[in-house]
Amino acid sequence: MTETNDAQFPPAPIHPALATALEARGYSQLTPVQIEMANRGQAEADLLVSAQTGSGKTVAFGIAIASTLLGSAQHFEAADRPLGLIIAPTRELAIQVQRELDWLYGATQIQTATCVGGMDMRKERRALERGAHLVVGTPGRLRDHITKGALDLGALRAVVLDEADEMLDLGFREDLEFILGAAPAERRTLMFSATVPRGIAELAKTFQKDALRVAASVSSDQHADIEYQMMLVRRDEREHAVINTLLNSDSTSALVFCHTREAVRHLTARLANRGFSVVSLSGEMAQSERSNALQSMRDGRAHVCVATDVAARGIDLPNLDLVIHADVPSNPATLLHRSGRTGRAGRKGVCVLIVPEHRRSAAQRVLSLANLTAIVRAAPGIAEIEARYRRQILDTALSADEPDEAEAAFVSEVLEKVAPERIAAAFLRQQLTARPVPEDLAPLPVAELQARKTKRDSQFEHEGGPREPRKPDMEGGVWFTLSVGRKQRADPKWLLPMICKAGGVTKRDVGSIKIEDTQTRFEIAADKAAGFTKQINRPGSTEKGVVIAPAGEVPGTARQAKPKFGKAGKPGKKPAHRGQAAPADGDHARKRKGKPKR
Structure with missing residues (x-):
């Protein structure tokens, strides 16, 4: 954060009622945009x-519109028609904005x-x-209330459009024009936007x-508190690299971003099966589900959130210091919006882009357009993670207190x-069992980190990825x-960890893995x-839809149903037909044709 040049804090231009709230909140500095609003707002x-x-x-x-709403008064008179209106692109952002303004205006x-999609309109x-x-x-919800006569904007003094560029991207232009057209002509209109494309300029x-016009950020300084890493992986090991x-x-x-809702569902299931405390955020979820997911992250019951871009727009999770792009961002704005969830308000953060080899040039281009540089590195392997586990286990033992009288x-x-x-061995085994098993990643030599191999890429295209040596x-x-x-694109690289987890064995206990058309045969050490x-017969031992049985049994006769497989050949929904557009995400996202959902 940037210190103010004023001798006093908060600066004198800030309304006294808000200055009291800022001091009580422990503010000793203002960010550049807050300073601009204090001086010009x-x-x-x-x-x-x-x-x-x-x-x-x-x-x-909140600082900028205080004098417009309050004048010289220290508190509001009895509430009647709204004096101020804040418009945000998503439910989570709107609720977060209300929470922030409630404490900022707490003394007034x-x-x-709030009027947001997914909530009870009657309330x-x-x-x-x-x-x-x-x-x-x-x-969408504001327009509904205005149309039905529940929201009267006749006394409105100020309108704020937060994330205005995102609202246009989501197709809300018609709704915004309707709302602004219903507001008094004498009002103040404030637009906040990460960028000012042609659509925003025309709306303004x-x-x-x-x-x-106020430019409160400098591109060369943006995200200075975030360390960017570009993690190069083979195209069939992207999820393994995330784990x-x-x-x-x-x-x-940690917050993990995917492009689509289906990808969010699939990756959430994979992480849950690996033992992570994980929740998800996507536009198809009910508001109560989204609120519960965010609260789980805030109170520490969950440590990983898998989300789509729009669903996570504007959310602020405390102590979020890791953002993972499981899918390469399609443009610099998406990269910046995703990464901006960490490194906030002076805190440090790490942003990792999981980049398949053939997508390296696309990732470099997006980073360049965003004026960012990233450290190129390989994904952590089993040896690195197991060494980390042992250090943690040793630290746990060394930090343990001496036995008390009762013990x-x-x-x-x-x-x-x-x-x-x-x-000690029992303690070690107990500690290792409580930790998720790391994935086996094929190493990328330095030469492969620097350039794409045409011959290898062709092999990927025709064979679905490299095969592990047969034991x-x-x-x-x-x-x-x-x-x-084989018909479900089975691959030892993800079958082997699944087998080990399901049966409670190590990779040394698994012999040959023979992939056939509709099933896979594998060998387990006799002892x-x-x-x-015994382990595979326990409920929940295998991933949903997958059946493991002794070779004498017919797969599919066990307790689980035959799975459906998605694009990656792993359990999940069937992918959309080639050419079929992925579903839109976000709160009331407008479709290209037809009436938008509100």
């Missing part, structure tokens, strides 16, 4: 403001109301009837009067009956079958076969 002019995500925009426009006796209507000084909402020209990156990170809170007698009894080496048959090994075969059979 009180001029009662319309504003067109460029500011990046994570720059403190909510507090900034303000009454706020919103009752809140509007009781009266609100400030309304925060999404375009139509609905603002001699707007003051290993999470396992190799000190992060207590001392039993500790002595255990030491008398069990050798220290066996106790020799084990002496006396026991054969099992798995209900996934592990009985335990393996």
